[in-house]
Amino acid sequence: MRKIGTFFYHIGQGFIGISRNIVMSSASVLVLVSCMLIVGTFYLVIDNFSVNLKSTDNINMIKITIPDELTDDQVTRVFSDVLELKEKLDNVEKVEFFTKMQNLQIYREKNPKLSDYLVIFNEDDNPLPASIEITFTSFTDPDFEMDEVYQLKNKLEEIENIHNEDIHENIALYDKVTSVTDTLTMVALYMLVILLLVSLFVIMNTIKLGMHSRRHEIMFMRYVGATKSFIRTPFIIEGIIIGLISAAVAYGLQFYVYNYIIADILTENSTINSASIIELAPFENYRTLLIYGFLGIGFFAGVVSSSLSIKKYLKV
Amino acid sequence: MIEFTDVSMVYPNGTVALRNVNLRIENGEFVFIIGHSGAGKTTLTKLLLREERISSGKLMVNGFRLDKIRQRKIPYLRRTMGVVFQDFRLFDDKTAYENVAFAMRVIGEKPALIKKRVPFFLNVVGLGDKYDSFPDELSGGEQQRVAFARALVNNPQIIVADEPTGNVDSDMTNEIMELLIKINKLGKTVIVVTHDREVVTRYNKRVITIDDGEITCDKIGGYC
Ligand SMILES: Nc1ncnc2c1ncn2[C@@H]1O[C@H](COP(=O)(O)OP(=O)(O)OP(=O)(O)O)[C@@H](O)[C@H]1O
Ligand SMILES: [Mg+2]
Numbered sequence: 001m002r003k004i005g006t007f008f009y010h011i012g013q014g015f016i017g018i019s020r021n022i023v024m025s026s027a028s029v030l031v032l033v034s035c036m037l038i039v040g041t042f043y044l045v046i047d048n049f050s051v052n053l054k055s056t057d058n059i060n061m062i063k064i065t066i067p068d069e070l071t072d073d074q075v076t077r078v079f080s081d082v083l084e085l086k087e088k089l090d091n092v093e094k095v096e097f098f099t100k101m102q103n104l105q106i107y108r109e110k111n112p113k114l115s116d117y118l119v120i121f122n123e124d125d126n127p128l129p130a131s132i133e134i135t136f137t138s139f140t141d142p143d144f145e146m147d148e149v150y151q152l153k154n155k156l157e158e159i160e161n162i163h164n165e166d167i168h169e170n171i172a173l174y175d176k177v178t179s180v181t182d183t184l185t186m187v188a189l190y191m192l193v194i195l196l197l198v199s200l201f202v203i204m205n206t207i208k209l210g211m212h213s214r215r216h217e218i219m220f221m222r223y224v225g226a227t228k229s230f231i232r233t234p235f236i237i238e239g240i241i242i243g244l245i246s247a248a249v250a251y252g253l254q255f256y257v258y259n260y261i262i263a264d265i266l267t268e269n270s271t272i273n274s275a276s277i278i279e280l281a282p283f284e285n286y287r288t289l290l291i292y293g294f295l296g297i298g299f300f301a302g303v304v305s306s307s308l309s310i311k312k313y314l315k316v
Numbered sequence: 317m318i319e320f321t322d323v324s325m326v327y328p329n330g331t332v333a334l335r336n337v338n339l340r341i342e343n344g345e346f347v348f349i350i351g352h353s354g355a356g357k358t359t360l361t362k363l364l365l366r367e368e369r370i371s372s373g374k375l376m377v378n379g380f381r382l383d384k385i386r387q388r389k390i391p392y393l394r395r396t397m398g399v400v401f402q403d404f405r406l407f408d409d410k411t412a413y414e415n416v417a418f419a420m421r422v423i424g425e426k427p428a429l430i431k432k433r434v435p436f437f438l439n440v441v442g443l444g445d446k447y448d449s450f451p452d453e454l455s456g457g458e459q460q461r462v463a464f465a466r467a468l469v470n471n472p473q474i475i476v477a478d479e480p481t482g483n484v485d486s487d488m489t490n491e492i493m494e495l496l497i498k499i500n501k502l503g504k505t506v507i508v509v510t511h512d513r514e515v516v517t518r519y520n521k522r523v524i525t526i527d528d529g530e531i532t533c534d535k536i537g538g539y540c
Contacts, residue, residue, distance in 0.1 A: 005426060005427060216407070217407065220407075220419075221422045223365065223367075223399055224423060225390075225393070225423050226423055227391045228387075228388075230424060231422075
């Protein structure tokens with residue numbers, strides 16, 4: 001009973017603290033919301049890019065097209081050379097050989113709308129070459145060595161009867177996009193740290209101001225034997241309330257920023273740029289993560305800043 | 317029970333406020349502490365509350381050993397003492413009732429108990445009809461009495477009053493002294509710091525004289 005009564009007393013005091021100091025409290029919410037929103041937006045953009053990239057076909061493979069003029073013996077030689085190279089690398093998942101006919105079959109399956117036109121091709125009249133596909137283990141694997149891919153590519157060029165133009169890969173694209181998203185991630189992390197520090201600073205000052213205006217009460221509480229935690233709790237709750245309100249506001253704003261602003265810039269709905277850059281994942285996919293993330297940031301900022309600011313007043 | 321054994325107290329700036337104090341005050345006693353300005357009277361009360369630490373010696377207060385006490389035990393020590401400050405330290409934005417209730421609220425007492433005890437102690441100090449007055453609607457003496465009710469409300473064993481008659485007229489002084497005697501009769505130990513010699517001579521109580529940080533006299537009814 002006593003505990004519960006005290007708990008509600010503290011919550012009430014927390015709200016009183018905020019309302020007494022509404023201007024600074026609002027400023028704290030504003031700064032914290034900006035922090036969450038900027039970091040959230042960065043995260044959503046980065047994640048959409050990498051999801052789109054990873055779902056792109058043929059990204060983690062090298063495809064060798066076999067020139068039609070090679071004899072069966074020569075083709076077998078090429079394939080065994082490739083298999084030999086594979087043995088020396090750890091990050092190759094599989095090496096497959098596709099005949100001209102298999103490739104035609106695959107092409108038909110992939111393009112059902114064209115099947116009417118594709119019937120004219122057959123075993124004797126097949127424009128598609130035979131091919132060898134080398135598939136790597138996932139690039140997201142932390143052990144993956146991108147260098148090995150380039151080394152392999154160089155070695156493939158040395159195989160007899162295979163020329164530079166027969167080797168196809170999208171790895172450079174992957175590399176580029178990854179390095180862009182990596183950079184963006186770093187920027188987002190730095191921003192998170194800086195904005196979080198700014199938020200902590202503002203909330204700390206808000207709570208210090210509240211404590212300063214109540215310093216006589218705090219002094220008195222110490223004299224009559226209030227415990228430190230009793231004195232501290234309303235201020236920490238004040239910080240937590242600021243954090244939670246910020247999380248709620250940031251979540252609402254993030255929804256609009258994502259569905260209306262980011263969507264507008266990055267997708268075919270775009271009014272700025274008619275070309276579709278990527279296909280945007282639905283906001284629902286990020287709901288849980290954003291809720292936990294924002295609540296986490298808010299809670300952390302609230303607790304840390306209020307705990308730090310109260311120290312000075314608890315000395316007696 | 318309060319027991320000073322060879323207690324010295326030196327402030328960080330080097331001022332020796334108390335030297336070699338030996339003193340024992342039993343439960344239920346009424347004690348005046350007198351001495352010149354700067355003698356160390358307030359310092360002595362600060363030591364009791366563990367607002368300041370003793371520099372050497374041993375100090376026992378209500379079963380707590382203050383030279384060894386842990387930080388988190390200090391609130392519980394303070395709950396055994398009620399302090400009335402010279403400047404009352406009432407909260408201007410709280411009524412008499414709220415001022416007294418606040419002292420209970422902040423040590424986590426139940427609202428039901430608060431509702432019972434606050435009116436009781438406001439009646440003890442004779443403010444039964446002024447529950448809802450704010451401090452600036454009360455006379456100096458009445459404010460002082462609110463401060464006493466607040467010091468009493470958590471049922472402390474010891475009441476410490478530093479200069480309670482410091483800035484009131486003689487009628488008021490008598491009123492306050494009668495109140496202190498009444499509180500003493502409730503079984504509380506009462507420690508009154510004062511340099512009002514007239515008051516001290518009028519009441520035949522134990523008088524401890526401090527001079528330059530040392531106890532120079534300790535006897536019933538008057539000075540040495
Ligand atoms: N916080 C402090 N830091 C340093 N010295 C202090 C401090 N407080 C008091 N003193 C010194 O300690 C000595 C005792 O001071 P104390 O306040 O105990 O005197 P007092 O007997 O209460 O005097 P008064 O009758 O004027 O209230 C004085 O010399 C004073 O200057
Ligand atoms: Mg003094």
